[in-house]
Amino acid sequence: MDELEALHQEVRGCTKCPLARGRTLAVPGEGPRSARVMFVGEAPGFHEDRQGRPFVGAAGNFLTELLASIGLRREEVYITNIIKCRPPGNRDPYMDEIEACSPYLDRQVELINPKVIVTLGRYSLAHWLPNAKISQVHGKPIRVGSRVIFPMYHPAAALHQPALKRTVEEDFRKLGAFLAGALKAEEEEPPEEPRQLSLF
Ligand code: URA
Ligand code: SF4
Secondary structure, eight states, rough: OHHHHHHHHHTTTOOOOOOOOOOSOOOOOOOTTTOOOEEESOOOHHHHHTTOSSSOOHHHHHHHHHHHHTTTOOGSSSSEEEESSOOOOGGGOOOHHHHHHHHHHHHHHHOOOOOOEEEEEEHHHHHTTTOOOHHTTOOEEEEEEEEEEEOOOOOHHHHHHHHHHHHHHHHHHHHHHHHHHHHHHHHHHHHHHHHHHTTO
């Protein structure tokens, strides 16, 4: 078993916080270990809890559409959440649950080593940029250490608010342009001679 699959298995058996008692299945995350872009949502909802997979309900369908709109397939990105088990009634996660669970996310980031982390919603944004306001930073790449954080509103919130939906669609266009620019920089500059601003 590779390290990422071993980590997924560890999450499936985790009892580090009280959310373990109410879950059907834990949702570790999915996607290739070689993914260069990682999407981090909030927590599993009803369908995710039943299937053990992230973003498979209505918000997931919207996310899949948004990915397709910039030429990305679900299978080529890594998708996970801050919290791996469903909070009862889809309530917001508590601080102590985030503290208990986020070491798994940190290990996923370490193993996959993505260049770009797209945060979906304010909880995952706060993991990397605790003082950032989503209304001010959404749709903009922000360098944090060796990676770029690209904050987005949560697709579930956008589904029920037409203005926010348009904002998320526009932010995805910006993400697409940003990723295309980063890839072009990589082509122009071979990896043997990395330029400081080159992303990949
Ligand atoms: N919302 C999330 O934040 N994550 C999921 O996996 C599904 C819905
Ligand atoms: Fe473990 Fe995270 Fe699930 Fe809590 S939410 S039981 S810490 S996997």
